[in-house]
Amino acid sequence: MSELLSKAEELDAADPLAELRHRFVLDDTVYLDGNSLGALPAVVPDRIADVVRRQWGELRIRSWEESGWWTAPERIGDRIAPLVGAAPGRIVVGDSTSVNVFKALVAAVRMARARAAGGTARDEIVVDATTFPTDGYIARSAARMTGCTLRPVTPAEVPGALTDRTAVVLLNHVDYRTGRLHDLPGLTAAVHGAGAYAVWDLCHSAGALPVGLDEHGVDLAVGCTYKYLNGGPGSPAYLYVRQDLQPRFDSPLPGWNSHAEPFGMSPDYTPAAGAPRARVGTPDILSMLALEAALDVWDGVPVEAVRTKSLALTDFFLECVTAYVPDGRVESLTPAAHAERGSQVALRCTSADAGDVMRRLVASGVVGDFRRPDVLRFGFAPLYVGFGDTERAARVLAEVLVT
Amino acid sequence: MSELLSKAEELDAADPLAELRHRFVLDDTVYLDGNSLGALPAVVPDRIADVVRRQWGELRIRSWEESGWWTAPERIGDRIAPLVGAAPGRIVVGDSTSVNVFKALVAAVRMARARAAGGTARDEIVVDATTFPTDGYIARSAARMTGCTLRPVTPAEVPGALTDRTAVVLLNHVDYRTGRLHDLPGLTAAVHGAGAYAVWDLCHSAGALPVGLDEHGVDLAVGCTYKYLNGGPGSPAYLYVRQDLQPRFDSPLPGWNSHAEPFGMSPDYTPAAGAPRARVGTPDILSMLALEAALDVWDGVPVEAVRTKSLALTDFFLECVTAYVPDGRVESLTPAAHAERGSQVALRCTSADAGDVMRRLVASGVVGDFRRPDVLRFGFAPLYVGFGDTERAARVLAEVLVT
CATH class of the missing domain: 3.90.1150.10 (Aspartate Aminotransferase, domain 1)
Structure with a gap:
């Protein structure tokens, strides 16, 4: 040997x-693609069968309340929270990462402008030039729709690129291609020093390493749940909003699920308090509850x-x-x-x-x-x-x- | 008796x-809430069990190709197409109705402006004042982000409200509250007569009555799939883009799934041809494939x-x-x-x-x-x-x- x-x-x-391996369905393949699609947690099949057969098939519409479907986005957000160093009430689950990047960037630009009112225009979005492409495409759209310019720089160049025109910086915690881990505490502090907001993409770090969102004062963060969180193919993404920013979070996608009284059916929009104001439309329950079951593997x-x-x-x-x-x-x-x-x-x-x-x-x-x-x-x-x-x-x- | x-x-x-009833899991309840959440089609539980256990659990990442996950949004769109009078290649499935309303309205405003270049400003979005609230909230956001004003009117008032400033009109085919069916052919023609685009929300009509999207020249349409299409709780919505408009569809959410070459990982964005350019991020496969199975009840x-x-x-x-x-x-x-x-x-x-x-x-x-x-x-x-x-x-x- x-x-x-x-x-x-x-x-x-x-x-x-080592024993945690038994919480997954595995064979003798060496599976080193969990950074793309996590393996199947053993509890998921039975849980999803129950969601389909009993919650949908038998309880039907009653499940929105009785099976806790309605509150799933924030309940599951609270399950992800300890994995990324967030207290409860900061994270909602739903939509894709791309959609959440859009919400986060537009909301950040709006906050930056509200804070800068009367001062220098905050009209620049800085984005990691080495990012997974979707973040760059969405950042370009957010810039176009908020009248900002987009400035792609490498993460190392970020501190030198910050000016009093920077509204928000979108960064990746871990680079999808090289696996490089970026300095979240240091870069966040630099962004804050320039009076801008930091949005972190945690797709390749959450579930693999400590993130410390609350501790490092990160403003907004997004991530997918189908890599190291094992939520299943295309399981919904999540959005973190720092607690003190929540009352100022002004979503570009204010769907009825983000309303203070969603069943009031009011033509006037009043945003919900807290993280649920980052919700949009009806959550995709099957994918979402597969993720909830999958998070059981983290117990202890x-x-x-x-x-x-x-x-x-x-x-x-x-x-x-x-x-x-x-x-x-x-x-x-x-x-x-x-x-x-x-x-x-x-x-x-x-x-x-x-x-x-x-x-x-x-x-x-x-x-x-x-x-x-x-x-x-x-x-x-x-x-x-x-x-x-x-x-x-x-x-x-x-x-x-x-x- | x-x-x-x-x-x-x-x-x-x-x-x-009458015999179609056996394609569903039902009990002795009289279920008259299928306009909120459709009943469970009998084929869904086994199909989803296979998606979870075999496609995810055994094939894992290979399923993106081998199980057809990647092409699901357009493949399932083509399954919905005949139910709403659309030819293949017009519909993609994904995201929530709210997100699709946003894509459709912003894209329509951009098209209206491109067409009006040099002419009158197209700076008004007309919206059904009696709409399900989320459409109104999203329309307000789309107006705000495109520099338009929002004009809520009842569907009956639409023809009189159209001017050469109207960019797009968002209408409901069937009113969620009263069940009133609106005149899709007539209103679409009126909107076109004013040089504007018509976006129809089909949530309460698709699967219950003929829609005739292609026949009536509808520009864009959105709908959910969890009501009369029985896709399951929060199953993904869909977006229809009229064929000749597809090359001009300019999405506000240009995620990597809408790229002409998504795995090219290029920092430059080139939109895909056809309906897939309305895709955004990674599709929620479990919810989406439950919908695909559910559509089997329409066979014949x-x-x-x-x-x-x-x-x-x-x-x-x-x-x-x-x-x-x-x-x-x-x-x-x-x-x-x-x-x-x-x-x-x-x-x-x-x-x-x-x-x-x-x-x-x-x-x-x-x-x-x-x-x-x-x-x-x-x-x-x-x-x-x-x-x-x-x-x-x-x-x-x-x-x-x-x-």
Whole structure:
């Protein structure tokens, strides 16, 4: 047995989170794509069957009240809250990440302008130029619709780009491509120092590492729930609004679910208090209650322990890749420094077609994903990925790369 | 046996759609709230179990391609299309009705302005003043964000309210409260005559009566899928874009799913061709595939036959109410003329508290709903409501009202 295989066994044996794997439906595939679609939590199928057969099929319309459908967006928001360092009452679940980015950016521009009334115009939206594209597209639309200009800069350039015209800055906590973790506390403080608002996209960090939204005074944040939160394909996204900003949150999508009295059917709009004012229309109950069930896997799991294991996994993967893969075949785009690393490793393929490599990996039972033109992404979901999986992934990668 | 009971039996025996009831999970409740949440189609539970256990649990990320998740929004749109008189390629499913109203109105204002370039400013959005409130709230936001004014008028006032400043008119095909059916062909033609665009909300008509979107040249239309289309609680809404307008559809929510090459991950936005350019973010697959399964109940069912039965049901209900309920206890808000009637009957309670009446009806096995301050709503979903149900509902209503 190789040294690294023995080490993997020791690490698995000592892993305090190892048993959590049984909370998921898994097979002998090494699944390193939980940063794209989380694995199925074992409690979900029966829970969804109950939602469909009993709540919808038998109770029907009564379930809006009796099965708690109506309050699901804020109730599930409160379940996500401890994972991202938020107190209850700050998060609502619903809509897609793209729609929530739009709500957050427009609301932030409006707040910035209200605060700057009489002072300098706040007419610029700064956006991470390396962002997952949808954030950039939506930021451009938000800028167009609020009369702002859009300024794409790298996260490192943000502090130098801030001016008294900056209304809001949209940043990614972890870069979807490279896995780089950005400095949320420092950048948020810099944005605040310039009198602007910070909106963070947590898609690639929530559920993998501590975020500390309340602690760091983040203004607004959005995230999806189908990656490390395992909510299922296209499960609804969420929006965080800092408590003291909630009364000023002025939504561009003021649907009836955000009304103070939604069943009053009034032609006049009065926004609800608190996070529910970020709701829009009727929530997609099946997807939403699958997410609620999926969050059960976090019972008793401190996110700090998840972060510790995540770093151990990615460290070990890099160690195995270095040991197994001949020099010059791949190059890590993911920072070596823990403070700059999320929960994935991105390898640039320098000697082979990355799309072909990923197809062969998948055929060999190691599932990651491919990002054009030349990147192999491996996501490490600490709740169900082990060190044995990690060693195997690196070993199979080496086999694929040398044949 | 009373005469009306005999008549109900005859009508049920002669009903060509009677057998469709077996395509749903029903009990001995008379369910007249299908205009709020459609009953559960019998095929849905097994289909969703497969989506959860096999597509998500086993295939995981591969299902985006192998299980057809990625193309679901347009594929399911094409399933809805024949029910609303649209050819394939006109409809995409996704997001809530509110979000789709926003997309449609902003896109319509942009089209109106592009067409009017150099001519009169198109700076007014006309909205049905009696609309379900969310449409009005969203229309106000769309007006605010496009620099338009909002002009609420009743549908009857629309032709007189149109000017060369009208950019777009948002109308309801069937009024959610009274059940009144509006003249879609006539109003659309009037709007076009004024050089404006017509956006129709089909929430209370699709699945209950023919709509004829293509035939009548409707520009844009939105609708929910959880009423007469039985898609399940909060199932995704849809957006119709007339074919020749698709190249000009300029979305305010240009998420990555609407990109011509979504996996190109380009920082530059190039909209997809056709209806998919109205997509936004990652679709909520569980809710969406429940809807897809639910649409199976329409196999071989012509919407014209549904309309015929719908009118027969509401006619018969009004006949039974007149016969059973003492004069002066209720008053129908729903037009008697077939051309002005949707698939519900709204009764104003003139002698008792309507909320209390509805609670007692529900306790007696007849489920409708209550709309403040004094309206009892009874929705007739022709696929699963029979004439015996209808007679019983009126009889129980009479019992509740006189005790």
